[in-house]
Amino acid sequence: MKRVVGSPGTWSGMALRLSQCVFAAASVFSMVSGFGYSNYSAFFYMNLALILQIMWSLGLACKDIFALRNKKDLHTPDNLLIIVMVDxxxxxxxxxxxxxSASLTIFFMWDVHFCETYSKLACRQFALSVVLAFITWLLQAASSFSGFWLLVSFF
Amino acid sequence: MKRVVGSPGTWSGMALRLSQCVFAAASVFSMVSGFGYSNYSAFFYMNLALILQIMWSLGLACKDIFALRNKKDLHTPDNLLIIVMVDxxxxxxxxxxxxxSASLTIFFMWDVHFCETYSKLACRQFALSVVLAFITWLLQAASSFSGFWLLVSFF
Known part of the structure; x- marks a missing residue:
């Protein structure tokens, strides 16, 4: 089994998956604790994407732990292909x-200054949530690239 | 020279680049003809991205035409690597x-119904511009993948 950093069935891969879960969960928490987020399609859509991310990352983290404990090789081409595509x-x-969500938050904060006018609007929470979502995406991109790299090396 | 559909220096590649230019230019035109687009960061940012896209695609279309006329081979690894990375x-x-921009347009149209309230706001033009931008992105993604595929086949 090739040891590509961050690929499925490795310690680094498991750490990546777990950190994706943590950041995505923090982002969801920050968003839902803000007043009135559900009125806006973009925030709602980001939450859906984050929940999808948490489910996928958690599932793969469990699979990684299982593979590491039982010394199972997850690097079969079929298995990798599915993981990389969903990734x-x-x-x-x-x-x-x-x-x-970033676009809508910037609109509220700088374009129309809604955040100053309506102090109830939880702009800080929205901004924090967007930053955490971008970090989650970077971690997810790292996982995707590492899986893809491994897949390419099979052909 | 390998003939991958849509790769640099082929007729299909040139057609892809030219259609990217056309769709991007149509998107910019649709956006700037709408009243008040420059007040919103997201629309301004998309216009910047579209102008970057037009410059890049036009440059590569010219390069493709030059290569096709002079039967020059653009498929050297160095050349491809730069093109794929910028792509x-x-x-x-x-x-x-x-x-x-899609997020902001949806916000205007469905979340707060600004389009009905302020008939001056050119929501239809914004929506058309967003659709054209997504088509441009799809064409750009096709170019990127075809170049990437060719690059991978070198290793």
């Missing part, structure tokens, strides 16, 4: 959600 | 711009 789809979802 | 960066810019 890319999740990464695209995460990125689009983060961009959409 | 990916441009694709990420385009996608983030399109998502940001």
């Amino acid at each position: 890319w789809v999740v990464a695209v979802f995460m990125f689009s959600g983060a961009c959409a | 990916w960066v441009v694709a990420v810019f385009m996608f983030s711009g399109a998502c940001a």
Whole structure:
């Protein structure tokens, strides 16, 4: 089994998956604790993407732990192909959600100064949530690339 | 020279680049003809990304035409590596711009119904511009993948 950093079935891969879960969960928490987030499609969409991310990363983290404990090799081409494809789809979802929410947060904060006018609007929480979502996306992109690299090396 | 569809120095590659230019230019035109687009960061950012896209695609289209006329081979690893890297960066810019603008347009149209309240706001033009930007991104993604595929086949 090749040891590509961050690929499925390695310690670094498991650490990446777990940190994706942590950052995504923190982002969801920061978003839902803000007043009125559900009125805005972009925030709602980002939350959906984050929940998808948490489910996927948690599932793969469990799989990694299982493989590490039982010394199972996850690097079969079929297995890798599915993981890499879903990884890319999740990464695209995460990125689009983060961009959409970032755009709306910037609109509130700097374009129309809603945050100053309506102090109830939880702009800080929204901004924090967007930053955490971008970090989650970066971690997800790292996982995707490492899996993809391994897959390419099979051909 | 390998003939990968859509790769640099092929007829399909040139057609892809030219269609990217056309769609990006149409998107910019649709956006700037709408009233008040420059007040919103997301629309401004998407326009920047579109202009970058036009410059890059036009440059590569010219290079393709030159290579096709003079039967020059553009498929050297160094040349391809630079093209693929810039292609990916441009694709990420385009996608983030399109998502940001889509989010703001959806906010105007469905979340707060600004389009009905302020009939001056050119929501239809914004929506058209976003759709064209997404098509541009899809074409750019096709170019990126085809170049990347060719690059991978060198290793």
